[in-house]
Amino acid sequence: MVSDIRQTLVALIFSFVIMILFLQPMWNSSIEISKDQVSYIEVYVVATKWLSENLEKNESAVLPLGQTFWALEPSLKSHTKTYEEFWSELDVDVIHATEDEIEKVRDLFWEYVLDDDYNVKFIVVSWNDKFMKSALNMHPKDLRNSNFCEKISNTLTEVKRFQLVVPSTEWNSFMIVCQV
Amino acid sequence: MMAILSVIIILTRIFFMENYLETLIFYDSYKFIANAIFTDPTSTFQGSFVGLISLIYPSNMEHNDAINFLRLIMIVFSIQLVLSFYLITRNFFSSFFAFAGTIFVSFLPIFMLYSTTLHNDIFSLAMAFTSLYITIRFKNFKGLTLALIFVIVAATTRIESVLFVLPILISFSRYLHKKIGIRFYIILSTLVISFFVTGLLLSQEIAKRFYYHNQFATPIEQLVSYLTLKNIIMVFNSIFYITENQMINNLFLVIVSVSVIFILILNRRKISKIFSKNREMNDKTIAVIYLTIIFGFNFLFLVGFHIGWSYDEDGNIVQNEDILPRYLLYCRILVTIPFVFLVMMFTSQAARSANSVFNNIRSVI
Numbered sequence: 001m002v003s004d005i006r007q008t009l010v011a012l013i014f015s016f017v018i019m020i021l022f023l024q025p026m027w028n029s030s031i032e033i034s035k036d037q038v039s040y041i042e043v044y045v046v047a048t049k050w051l052s053e054n055l056e057k058n059e060s061a062v063l064p065l066g067q068t069f070w071a072l073e074p075s076l077k078s079h080t081k082t083y084e085e086f087w088s089e090l091d092v093d094v095i096h097a098t099e100d101e102i103e104k105v106r107d108l109f110w111e112y113v114l115d116d117d118y119n120v121k122f123i124v125v126s127w128n129d130k131f132m133k134s135a136l137n138m139h140p141k142d143l144r145n146s147n148f149c150e151k152i153s154n155t156l157t158e159v160k161r162f163q164l165v166v167p168s169t170e171w172n173s174f175m176i177v178c179q180v
Numbered sequence: 181m182m183a184i185l186s187v188i189i190i191l192t193r194i195f196f197m198e199n200y201l202e203t204l205i206f207y208d209s210y211k212f213i214a215n216a217i218f219t220d221p222t223s224t225f226q227g228s229f230v231g232l233i234s235l236i237y238p239s240n241m242e243h244n245d246a247i248n249f250l251r252l253i254m255i256v257f258s259i260q261l262v263l264s265f266y267l268i269t270r271n272f273f274s275s276f277f278a279f280a281g282t283i284f285v286s287f288l289p290i291f292m293l294y295s296t297t298l299h300n301d302i303f304s305l306a307m308a309f310t311s312l313y314i315t316i317r318f319k320n321f322k323g324l325t326l327a328l329i330f331v332i333v334a335a336t337t338r339i340e341s342v343l344f345v346l347p348i349l350i351s352f353s354r355y356l357h358k359k360i361g362i363r364f365y366i367i368l369s370t371l372v373i374s375f376f377v378t379g380l381l382l383s384q385e386i387a388k389r390f391y392y393h394n395q396f397a398t399p400i401e402q403l404v405s406y407l408t409l410k411n412i413i414m415v416f417n418s419i420f421y422i423t424e425n426q427m428i429n430n431l432f433l434v435i436v437s438v439s440v441i442f443i444l445i446l447n448r449r450k451i452s453k454i455f456s457k458n459r460e461m462n463d464k465t466i467a468v469i470y471l472t473i474i475f476g477f478n479f480l481f482l483v484g485f486h487i488g489w490s491y492d493e494d495g496n497i498v499q500n501e502d503i504l505p506r507y508l509l510y511c512r513i514l515v516t517i518p519f520v521f522l523v524m525m526f527t528s529q530a531a532r533s534a535n536s537v538f539n540n541i542r543s544v545i
Contacts, residue, residue: 006538011531015280018523022428023287029423030196030289037205037293044210045203067214068207074243077218128207 035167040128041068043164043175047124048072050160050177054122055079061122062113064129064175083131086112094131102134109135113180114155120180123156125149127164127173140173149178156180181279185266186259189286189295193255197296204247209298213247229300229337251298257306258295262286264309268316269517271467273524281520285513288422290505300337301506305513307334308341312474315347316467324352340485340510342379343477347470349375403484411499415482418503419511436515439522475514482507 044065052073055061059079063069066082086109087094092101113120125132125148127140136152149156156178165172204210216233236253238246262282269278285291295302311330314323327348334341353368380399420433444451450465461469486507488500 007531007535009531010534011527012276014527014530015277015523018527019280019284022284022423022432025423025425025428026287026289026292029425030287030292031200032424033289034196034200034205034293038201038203041203041205041207065207065210068210070218071204071210071213071247074217077214 032168036169039164039166043126043162044068045072047160047162047175047177048076050162051080051122051124052076056121059119059121061124062109062120063124064126064132081112083109083129083135086135087131094134097134105135106137110153122159123178123180124175125152125178126175143174143176148174148176152178181275182263182266185262185279185282185286188283189259189262190255192286192292193258193296194252196292197251201293201296204251204297205293206297206299208300212298212300213250228333229303232303233298247298251296254298254302255295257303258286258291261295261302261306261309264306264313265513267313268309268467268471269520271316271464272517273520277520277524280523281516284520285516288509288512288516290509290512294506294509299506301509304334304338304341305509307331307337308344308510309513311344312347312470315344315351316463316470319351319355321355324348324355327351340478340481343474343481345375346372346473346477350470350473351466399485403480406484406487406499407480411483411487414501415479415487415503415508418505419508419515421505422512432519435522436518439518439525442525443518443521471514471517475511478510478514482511 048069051061051069052075055076057079061076061080063076063080063082066080066084069080070077086105087097090101090104090108092105097105112118113123125136125138125143127143133139138152142148142151145151147158149158158176159179160177162175163172164174204213212230212233215230216237233250236250238249241249262285265285266278266282269281272278273281291302307330311327311334314327314330317323318326328345331341331344331348334344349371350368353364353371356362356367357364417433420436421429422432423429482503486503488502488504
C-alpha cells in the first residue's frame with residue numbers, strides 16, 4: 001500500500017516536471033505572439049477612435065479592411081466605404097484582374113473620392129489591404145515616405161500618421177490618413 | 181477532473197484576456213462581428229459561427245461590452261473542446277494522464293490565442309471533437325445522427341471538419357452490418373466512395389473560392405501538384421513548431437516520433453489483425469483507428485490546400501515556405517496523444533525504478 005502511494009507520488013512528480021518543461025515556454029510563446037498580434041490591431045483601434053472623432057456624419061471616408069473599423073465602431077459603417085467595394089461594384093477579381101480592369105477600378109475610385117456629392121473627407125491607407133494597394137497603385141514600403149499622400153495624388157494631404165512596430169521583429173509600417 | 185479542467189480553462193482564458201489581449205487580435209474576428217451585425221449571417225461562408233454571433237449578440241449592451249460578453253461566451257467552446265478531448269483520451273489513458281494531456285493541449289499557444297479572441301476555429305474544432313467522442317462512445321443510430329449534426333455544424337464553419345464524417349461512416353457501416361448482415365466492407369466502401377464523390381462535386385465551388393487558385397482546374401489537381409516531399413516535410417515540421425523555443429519544439433518532435441514507433445512495435449500483432457474478418461474491436465482500438473484516419477486526411481488537406489502562395493513580379497504563382505499556424509491545430513492536438521503516451525510510459529517506469537531503489541536502500545539500512 002505504502003509502496004503504491006510512493007510509486008504514484010514519484011509518477012506525479014515526474015509528470016509535473018515534464019509538464020512544466022513544456023507549459024512554461026508555451027505560455028511565454030502565447031504572450032509573445034499576442035504582443036505581436038496586438039500591435040497590428042492597436043493601430044486600427046487608435047485610428048478608429050481618431051476617425052470617429054474627426055469625421056462628421058455628413059462626411060465620408062474610404063477605409064482599408066473596413067470591417068475592422070466597423071466592428072470597432074459600428075456608427076462608421078453608414079458613412080464609410082471600403083476599397084473592396086470598388087472592385088465588387090465592377091465585379092473584378094483583384095488577384096486576376098487585367099490592366100484594363102484595374103484601370104477601370106482606379107477611375108471609379110477617383111471619381112468617387114473627388115465627387116462633391118459623396119463628400120469624401122479622408123482616405124485611409126494601411127499596409128495590409130490588397131484591394132487598396134491595387135486601387136492606389138502603391139507598395140506598402142511607400143508608406144514610409146513622408147509625403148506619401150501627395151505622391152498618390154496632388155489632391156491629397158496627410159493629416160495623421162499612426163505607427164506600427166511589431167515587437168518581436170521590430171518591423172514597422174504606418175497607417176496614414178490623407179485628407180481630400 | 182472535468183470540473184477542474186473547466187475551471188482551469190475559464191481562469192487561464194480570463195487571465196490571458198485581462199492581461200494580454202484586451203482587444204480582439206485577428207482581422208477575421210472583426211470580419212465575423214461586422215458580418216454578424218450588418219449582414220445576413222446565412223449569406224456568408226462562415227455560416228453557423230457568424231449566425232451564432234448574430235443570434236447571441238446582446239444589442240442592449242454597449243458595443244465594447246457586447247464584444248467582451250461574446251468573448252466570454254466563446255470560452256464555452258474551448259471548454260467543450262478540451263472536455264471532448266479528455267473523454268476521447270480516456271480510452272487510452274488513466275484519468276490522471278488524460279487530464280495531463282488535456283492541460284497540455286489547452287496551453288498550446290495557438291489554442292490559447294484563438295480561444296481568447298472571437299474566432300470560428302475553436303468553435304469548429306469543439307463541434308468536430310464532440311462528434312468524434314459521440315461516434316466512439318455511442319454506436320447506435322441516434323448517437324451517430326447526433327454526431328453527424330455536430331459535424332455539419334463544424335463543417336459549415338470550417339470545411340475541413342467534414343473529415344470527421346469518416347469515423348461516422350465507419351461506425352454506421354458496422355451498425356448496418358450488425359443490423360442487416362451485409363458485409364461491412366461493402367457498406368463502408370459504398371458510403372466512403374459516395375461521400376468523396378458527393379463532397380468533390382459539392383465542394384468544387386467552395387474550393388474554387390477558398391482553397392485553390394485558378395492555376396488548377398480541380399481540387400484534386402491541386403492536391404496532386406502540392407503533394408511533394410518538400411511540402412510534406414514542411415507541414416510535418418510545422419506541426420511540431422508549438423513554441424518560439426526551437427529546443428522545446430525539437431524535444432516535442434522527438435518524443436512524439438519515439439512514441440509512435442513504440443506504439444507500432446507494442447501493438448504490431450493487433451495492427452495486423454485489424455482487417456481480419458469478424459474482428460470485434462474495443463473502444464480503444466476504434467478510437468486509435470479514427471484518430472489516425474483524421475490525422476492522415478487532415479495532413480493531406482494541409483499539404484494540398486493550406487500552404488500559402490503568392491504571385492511573383494511576373495504574375496506567376498509561387499508557393500510560400502509556410503502554413504498558417506491555426507490550420508495546424510487539428511494535427512497539433514492529435515499528436516499530443518502519442519506525446520502523453522510516452523510521458524506515461526516514462527513516468528510509470530521511473531516511478532517503479534525509484535520505488536525499487538528506495539526498497540533496496542531500506543533493506544541495506
